[in-house]
Amino acid sequence: MPLLATVAGVTGLSIGSFLNVVVWRVPRGVSIVRPASACPGCGAEIRARDNVPVLSWLMLGRRCRDCRTPISARYPMVEALTALAFVLVALFFAPAIVQAETAAGVVGASLELVAFLVLAAVSIALSAIDVELRRLPNSIVLTAFIAGVVLLVPAVILLGRPELLISAVVGGAGSFAFYLLLALIGRGGMGMGDVKLAGVLGFYLGALGWAQLAVGVGAAFAVGAIAGAITLIVRRSLADRSLPFGPWMFLGAWIGIVGGESIAAAYLRFVGLG
Known part of the structure; x- marks a missing residue:
């Protein structure tokens, strides 16, 4: 279980970083693929070393490296919440995978886990959009x-x-x-x-x-x-x-x-x- 929680948490942090892109771009009709993430203040592209979930926001002092425009606390909050949600969902649904007695049961329980991980990610993304833009x-x-x-x-x-x-x-x-x-x-x-x-x-x-x-x-x-x-x-x-x-x-x-x-x-x- 500790290993499962760690993997789920790290995965959640990565997904949370992607969800921030979704939260900002989808309501505004912008592609989530291109262009690369950039500062909304000066337009400078976000460097790879500045794109580490939660940690980069803290190390940059909550501001853009180039223009010092404040970075919203929503970004690390979404990342941290997604990580926590993934850990909790994994711990709740994963026991069914371990307890399954057949290969079909293992696959079925695994699909169920993935489905509710998707729902967890959607829950956070849509809640953030709804709070901001209704x-x-x-x-x-x-x-x-x-x-x-x-x-x-x-x-x-x-x-x-x-x-x-x-x-x-x-x-x-x-x-x-x-x-x-x-x-x-x-x-x-x-x-x-x-x-x-x-x-x-x-x-x-x-x-x-x-x-x-x-x-x-x-x-x-x-x-x-x-x-x-x-x-x-x-x-x-x-x-x-x-x-x-x-x-x-x-x-x-x-x-x-x-x-x-x-x-x-x-x-x-x-x-x-x-």
Whole structure:
């Protein structure tokens, strides 16, 4: 496990550096491949030695080497959060690979791990974009959906749980329809980006089971309501009270992924059905 955590962390740092490119360029319609990363202040290309995740930001004193323009703390935060997320996701899903008794089970569990690593990266990238720009770009949402289908459909079959395909499809379609209804009756309170993301998250949650799906969808509204209440209290200006819902959808989904079964079981025991 220490070796796994180390590999996942280093990989997460590298992916986090790439996500910073995605967060800046995708909403602005710029290619994520070309041109090379450059300082937004002076346009100087970022040197290889200045592109080490987190460490370079600290060693440069949080400023561009050439023009001394301040570098946003978002860059090391995204890198560090991605590293942490990859470690936690790997530790949560990797035991299923070790415990698998067949080659098909090993492959299935490995595909499941990769799928949720992709979701972790997407969670961080889209949350950062939504907080900054109140947008959830279609290209990233679609990429997450395609990755989920390509990885999770064979995963559940190889793991011997094809019934999860039903909960995955129902979760994706049901979540999409539910959020679409909220968008139509909410008069701008819910955007179409949220609707599309709901379908993707519903698919991922449903691929784990009904309990994860129910808890994940419910938790998004619970944490979103709490965050909204805090925002109303803290912020005095009505114009400054808008709240992106994407990050709370992701947080709710991850609560469902990690604790869905135990939370659902505890609730059923509480109401006398467990």
